[in-house]
Amino acid sequence: MGGTVVQHLKECPQVSGIVAYDIAEERVMATQEAYHIAGTIELDEVLGDPAVKLVFVTAANHVHKELVIRSLEAGKAVLCEKPMANTLADALEMVECAERLQMFFQVGFELRYSHLYARVKEWIDAGLLGDVVSTHCLYNSSAYSKNAWRNTKAEGGDTFGERLSHYVDLTRWWVGSPVVDVFSACAPNVVPYTEVHDNYHTTYRFASGAVSHLTYYMNYPALFRGDPLRDDITDLQLGDGHKLRYIIVGTKGAAENDVFYRRLKRWEFSDAPDTMVSDWVENLTWERKEDHYYYHNTTDQTRDVVRRVTEGLPPMTPARDAYETMRLCFAAERSADTGRIVRLDELPAPAFTC
Ligand SMILES: NC(=O)c1ccc[n+]([C@@H]2O[C@H](COP(=O)([O-])OP(=O)(O)OC[C@H]3O[C@@H](n4cnc5c(N)ncnc54)[C@H](O)[C@@H]3O)[C@@H](O)[C@H]2O)c1
Numbered sequence: 001m002g003g004t005v006v007q008h009l010k011e012c013p014q015v016s017g018i019v020a021y022d023i024a025e026e027r028v029m030a031t032q033e034a035y036h037i038a039g040t041i042e043l044d045e046v047l048g049d050p051a052v053k054l055v056f057v058t059a060a061n062h063v064h065k066e067l068v069i070r071s072l073e074a075g076k077a078v079l080c081e082k083p084m085a086n087t088l089a090d091a092l093e094m095v096e097c098a099e100r101l102q103m104f105f106q107v108g109f110e111l112r113y114s115h116l117y118a119r120v121k122e123w124i125d126a127g128l129l130g131d132v133v134s135t136h137c138l139y140n141s142s143a144y145s146k147n148a149w150r151n152t153k154a155e156g157g158d159t160f161g162e163r164l165s166h167y168v169d170l171t172r173w174w175v176g177s178p179v180v181d182v183f184s185a186c187a188p189n190v191v192p193y194t195e196v197h198d199n200y201h202t203t204y205r206f207a208s209g210a211v212s213h214l215t216y217y218m219n220y221p222a223l224f225r226g227d228p229l230r231d232d233i234t235d236l237q238l239g240d241g242h243k244l245r246y247i248i249v250g251t252k253g254a255a256e257n258d259v260f261y262r263r264l265k266r267w268e269f270s271d272a273p274d275t276m277v278s279d280w281v282e283n284l285t286w287e288r289k290e291d292h293y294y295y296h297n298t299t300d301q302t303r304d305v306v307r308r309v310t311e312g313l314p315p316m317t318p319a320r321d322a323y324e325t326m327r328l329c330f331a332a333e334r335s336a337d338t339g340r341i342v343r344l345d346e347l348p349a350p351a352f353t354c
Contacts, residue, residue: 001058001081002020002022002027002031002056002058002059003031003034003035004058004298005056005058005298005302006018006020006031006035006037007035008298008299008302008303009056009302009306010035010037011303012302012303012306014306014307014310015306017037017038017051018035018037018038019037019038019039019040019045019046019049019052020032020035020037020038020039020040021039021040021041021042021043021045021046022041022059023041024041025041028040028041043067043070047070047071047074047076048074052076053076053077053309054076054077054078054079054104054305054306054309055067055071055076055077055078055079056078056079056080056081056302057071057078057079057080057081058081059081060149060155060156061083061085061086061149061155061156061157061161061162062086062149062154062155062156062157064080064081064083064084064085064086064090064094065084065085065090065091065093065094067080068080068094068097068105069093069094069097072097072098072101072103072105073097073101075103076103077103077104077105077305077309078098078103078104078105078106079106079107079108079301079302079305080094080105080106080107080108081107081108082107082108082109082161082165082166082169082322083157083161083162083165083326083329084107084161084322084323084326085157085326086153086155086156086157086158086161087157087330088326088327088330088347088348089348091323091326092323092348092349094319095319095320095322095323098319099319099320104308104309104314104315105315105319106305106308106315106316106317106319106322107317107319107322108298108301109165109166109169109317109322109325110296110297110298110300110301111166111169111170111295111296111297112169112170112173112316112317113297113298113300113301113304113316114293114294114295114296114297115286115290115293115294115297116257116259116264116286116294116295117170117173117257119264119284120174120246120248120255120257120264121173121174123253123255123266124174124176124248124250127252128252128253128266128268129248129249129250129251129252129253129254129255129266130250130251130252130253130269131208131210131250131251132174132175132176132208132210132248132249132250133208133209133210133211133249133250133251134210134211134212134213134247134248134249135171135174135175135210135212135213135246135247135248135249136212136213136214136215136246136247137167137170137171137212137213137214137215137244137245137246138215138243138244138245139164139167139214139215139216139217139243139244139245140216140217140218140220140221140241140242140243140244141163141216141217141218141221141242142218142219142221142222142223142241142242143191143194143198143218143219143223144191144194144218146193150162150163150196151193151194151195151196152195152196153195153196156196158196158197158329158330158333159196159197159198159200159216159218160184160197160200160202160329160330160332160333161326161329161330161333162196163216163218164200164214164216164329164332165325165326165329167214167216168204168214168325168328168329168332169322169325170246171204171212171214172324172325172328174248175206175208175210175212176208177206177207177208177210178206178207178324178344179204179205179206179207179328179331179344180205180206180207180343180344181204181205181331181341181342181343181344182202182203182204182205182328182331182332182335182341182342182344183202183203183335183340183341183342184200184201184202184203184332184333184335184336184342185200185201185202185335185336185339186199186200186201186336187199187201189219190219190220191218191219197336198217198218198219199216199217199218199219200214200215200216200332200336201213201214201215202214202215202216202332202335202336204328204332220241221240221241221242221243222240222241222242242260243258243260244258244259244260245257245258245259245260246258251269252268252269253266253267253268253269253281254266254267254269254278255267259294259295262285262286262288262291262294263283263284263285264282264283264284264285265280265282265283265284266280266281266282267279267280267281268281301316304316323349327344327347327349328344330347331344331346331347334346334347
């Protein structure tokens with residue numbers, strides 16, 4: 001992820017220098033070599049440099065809190081990758097630190113920049129779907145490799161935060177109402193070597209009455225190379241088991257999107273004497289070369305963060321908003337662990353509505 005951000009930063013006219021930091025010297029050297037930038041294994045060198053205005057925290061999840069808080073305290077604006085942290089207490093501490101110091105702190109939910117998902121939000125905001133009453137997400141990805149830190153609770157945290165936080169964040173964004181409670185169940189793992197769950201069946205109920213369901217499998221889609229959504233989707237992947245599809249139903253219409261098939265559809269509801277009518281009114285697609293802008297649009301996120309920091313503007317979404325998504329993740333995890341419905345008001349800090 002660090003390399004991806006560096007690539008985007010190199011195209012930002014406001015950026016005059018970039019320095020890579022990692023505890024692993026070989027990663028620093030590889031990044032320097034690949035992108036022709038400065039590098040160090042000394043964090044104080046970065047944080048003590050007044051020329052450094054903005055820090056992108058793209059390290060493994062268990063060190064996000066330390067890196068974010070130290071950067072904020074050193075007077076740097078921060079973009080931190082999702083998940084914010086591996087515990088809710090750590091995530092809250094990060095938000096409170098940014099608020100206390102009145103520093104720029106954005107969390108990397110870049111799907112809010114995705115042309116695909118932002119279009120759904122535009123339809124909802126324009127009233128084309130009416131009130132969103134239900135959403136369904138089906139997400140299937142392949143397994144992590146055996147030595148991945150993401151398999152461990154200590155470094156990766158839970159699957160919900162690491163893998164699913166984006167998809168819960170989108171649902172919150174679209175529904176626009178606080179979640180009241182969540183029920184989550186996990187079947188026994190199929191991936192034999194991971195400490196974390198490899199599947200979820202999770203239902204959220206919102207104050208508006210809306211209901212969202214998320215089904216996730218991290219086991220059967222064919223393995224090719226890490227996270228398919230970070231790369232262009234190849235024809236080979238169509239039908240190989242990878243799936244990422246949403247259905248969003250409102251009182252006046254519905255939408256469906258499928259990133260692997262490059263599809264976004266919309267329906268409009270109306271009345272007729274003998275039935276409710278649903279008309280299929282939009283059927284959008286895009287070119288393979290545009291995939292990046294339609295999925296993990298880290299390009300526009302990086303540009304936007306640089307612009308905001310340069311112009312002294314606040315983050316695209318307040319850190320409290322990202323924290324609310326983290327509350328939903330931890331509530332789902334708690335429900336899966338205890339087998340009961342978890343009310344959001346059981347978790348620390350009050351609900352935040354975008
Ligand atoms: N937004 C997205 O869609 C997306 C996609 C991929 C990864 N991510 C997130 O980006 C982060 C990194 O993921 P990745 O795939 O690049 O992982 P990676 O394993 O390739 O890189 C993680 C790096 O963190 C470094 N690290 C570990 N401890 C450190 C410390 N104390 N100080 C500094 N560096 C340290 C490791 O040496 C390693 O180089 C994770 O939080 C992940 O969830 C987000």
